[in-house]
Amino acid sequence: MKKNAGVMGFPIAHSLSPRLHGYWIKKYGLDADYLAREVRPENLKDTLRRLPQECLSEGSVFCGTNLTIPLKEAAMDIVDIVEEAAQKIGAVNTVVVNEEGQLIGRNTDGLGFQDSLAEHVDIKTFHNKTALVLGAGGAARAIVFACLMMGFRRILLTNRTRQRAIDLAQDMKSEKIDVIQWEERAAFCKEADLLVNTTSLGMTGQDPLELNLDRLKNGCVVTDIVYVPLETDLLRQAREKGYRTVDGLGMLLHQAKAGFEAWFGIKPEVDAALRDYVLQGLNKK
Known part of the structure; x- marks a missing residue:
């Protein structure tokens, strides 16, 4: 049939x-x-x-x-x-x-994110590491869940509307999630082994994502769930600085x-x- x-x-x-x-x-x-x-x-x-x-x-x-x-x-x-x-x-x-x-x-969004990362890096290396997640919408929820499943020791979560990040952290019921101020996102780059943009910032037709990567931790993997454009400004900057990048497609x-x-x-x-x-x-x- x-x-x-x-x-x-x-x-x-x-x-x-x-x-x-x-x-x-x-x-x-x-x-x-x-x-x-x-x-x-x-x-x-x-x-x-x-x-x-x-x-x-x-x-x-x-x-x-x-x-x-x-x-x-x-x-x-x-x-x-x-x-x-x-x-x-x-x-x-x-x-x-x-x-x-x-x-x-x-x-299946969290699993999709995890499998996409696995094409580019051994995700076992993220065990006990730190992730910095930008955004607190539906995609962020899936990615935070995936990070917990991958064994990250700490997940730094930030959003332009702070309360949404707080709500997400409370819903996940995990002591591994720390909400940080949006204005402090660049400063916390020095702690990130994985940096994920889950916001629409940087997408074609949207405002740019303003993030200085000068303090980004050595060996950090940078990924963006945006795939229009395929290489966002965030990914381009990270690539030019020698970091591994993973696009949203x-x-x-x-x-x-x-x-x-x-x-x-x-x-x-x-x-x-x-x-x-x-x-x-x-x-x-």
Whole structure:
């Protein structure tokens, strides 16, 4: 029977997920569809609950869906089971339908970030080290969770609105997280073994991220979840100073693997050909 999955959001036209999953579907020769669907938050519950029956009437089976802004938080109260990562992060980006027809809510963003880093550095070396995380939105929650899973001894967290960083730290319930003032971010660079920008600063069309890297610790790895542009000013500065850098596209590609495997039974590969194909789609938008 044909398998269906997709992505829901509002708006949704910007999503690269159909291109990404479509590449894998073709590569592995699957009888499957991955479709984008624009869904308002108030309609998410009815849409999710109705899809399995819709698919059965069309001779296919609904395996699950990705969720993007602004549906990730709304899904927490809709799915039947929320897995630990999604509970900690406070958002669902992947829904899987199990054999009993239950909707399982997952969050694969943290795993995607971790796997993206692992392409460039041995993440075991981060054990008992210090991370400096800029931002306190949904992406920051996933990355702080990933840092905890990787065994960082200390996570320095800062945000332009300090209270959001405090709230994130309290939600994570970890004594390893220290909230620092936004104005002190450059000074704390000297302690960072990993520097992560999770804000929209530096993204095309947004304000620049102002951060002096002169005090950055030797050997620090610098990464940015922004992938438009692919090399942000932060990454360019770090590269020119000789630091290892990781762009944001890797996180996007790697976070998709777990959902694809759960829906279609194949663990897909993230390789240079996939990266180039997704980048071609990115350049067309």
